[in-house]
Amino acid sequence: MTRTIANLVTVSALALSVALGAGAAQAKEFLLGSELPLTGSLARVGQGMHEGIAVAIDMANKSYAGKHSFKVQTIDDETSPAKGVAAVEKLAGDGVVAITGGYGSNIIGPASEAAQKAGLVYITSGGVSPELTQRGYPTFFRINNTDGYALAMIGLIQEMGAKKVSIVYLNKDATSSLAKQVNTALTAKGVTVGMHEFDGSTSDFKPLMNKVKLQDRPDVIAMVGYENDYVGILRASKVLKPQVKAMVGVWSLATAQMAKEFPDLMENVYGTSMLPYPVEFTQPEAVEFAATYKKLFNKDPDYLGQFGYVQTRLLIDAVVRADEAGTLGKGGLPDELRKTDANTLIGRVTFDKNGDNLNFTHRMGQHQGGKVVLVWPQDAANGKMNFPAVPW
């Protein structure tokens, strides 16, 4: 009897180990590549996206546990287009299945071209310039675009009933495109618009804002730039005190980080924001995202992490589908990505033939008492806007 039981245990153990072994043999590890500015002038945004990518990998490894596993190899492009290309070529040489990342349209342009030449999918949320998708590369995908940001900014300004608007914008690809799009749309609706371009090296905005104050005399000042530019513009405005009703910006402005670092400048300022702050998540995926983000980085997620997560998660799901269909090594990944139709943390995502997500629309948030309150569109709002109101 004892011998029989011992035999049964041995056979069971053998069967179990064979089963586990077979399971392990079926599990595949996929290596993704990531090219991002982790140093240089775009380090802040690059690191934000990098965190979102790490969260996507962590969550995918849990949800596909036992079936597939995922790793990411990241190369710093140092905020340089040439190094972005070199990074993509290195990742291609190391056998990554696709690339997620990229920040700055001027870097993403040549880097995604290198990916196209290597036959690799390149998915991003860091470059909104229209030219990127107009190239028609079959391997290029992005989940956001200028149109989504412009619609949000135009929508809010129209709701404010502004008659005169000054747009102060950075002279880079993405920022210029967005500013011109907002200008065209507002002008068509009868709004008087003053356009003021500035260079990235500008640190004193007083001469520029004095021109806006004395010559334009706008109802609203629209800012299109990055964190550093917003701080400069808002500081100059706080000193000069132009008679405006609102200060409106786009990305990197209505964030928890800006509320924390510059509380005296941010009150009543508007910016694009998918989430209110403190973050309120209700969907299960979003709750898990926030918990994982908190676990990995000990802070609340911001919009950069959110975009980095969504683009990477969509890519991972497409990689799995292509692998299951047996087309992953045969150039089937772009087709699988193009079949994407998902409700994500940034809304519905589908890709057109150029890889653009035409569903993308942003929301507008306003800094109110150290919080970011969503104020536009009405169906997404979790509070009312303070209007007219400025930080000074």
Added chain:
Amino acid sequence: MLELTLQALFSGLLAGGYYATVAVGLALVFGTMRVINLAHGELVLLAAYVAYAAETNYGVNPVMAIPVALVIVGTASAIVYALLSRIHQDREINSLILTFGLGIILTNAILSIWAADIHSTSDPWFQDSMVIADTLFAMNAEVAAFVGGLVLMAGVWWWLNHSWQGRAVRALSSNRAAATLMGVNPRKIEILSFLIAALLATFAGFAIYTGKTVFPALGHVLTVKAFIITVLAGMGSIPGVLIGAIMIGVIESLTVTYLSASLQELAGMILFLVVLFVSPSGLFGGGRALAR
């Protein structure tokens, strides 16, 4: 139109003050050692981050952080000097490569310690506005930086002209061999110059932290601006640095006001090229420029 012009001139003057405080340390070291310290901007940035750390972690007013920053930046500056002094061949080109590399190391150290976020003082006094005759507007931080920078530069100028060590610096700058024969210890004078440059870098870092924003990639930008001003001034000229910096500040500000803000850097570079075309040694250049 008059209001715009006056504000442009005033803003340009204050911006020039910032540029000068950053550039004068670079000019001093060049005057003494004939070495362009390409890590100078990163030393300025290091001082700014020390002020940030003191304010954030200990709630200390950035002004109170200056002595601590001075010790840290002085130490870093002494290390740069120690490494530079080991170069015996092709000093000009090899020192450029060395200090460029040290600048990258410092930038990445700052990035690792303090991350890539932008920072500035949270003390509201520095951002409060100062209005002169209802026409000229500035932040308290800008005016304080301008006045403080002027005082420091005047002090350095006095030191160079009226102290024994200052005269030794000028002598070394003028003729190293002759100065050594006259009893000047070149190593002592050179390290003294580096320490004075560290003092200037510390003040510049404090001024930038209180009046602008700081982020890890800023150091390189500051070095380039300081280098342009040093060359424009005439390599090693302290008064030339102030005048050159104000010229750059004013031309940039006027360009923003009357042309476009995106052309301001270009306007500064055109001024730079015109001055060099007319006077290849810079505004106050020449054989013994340090005290002029």
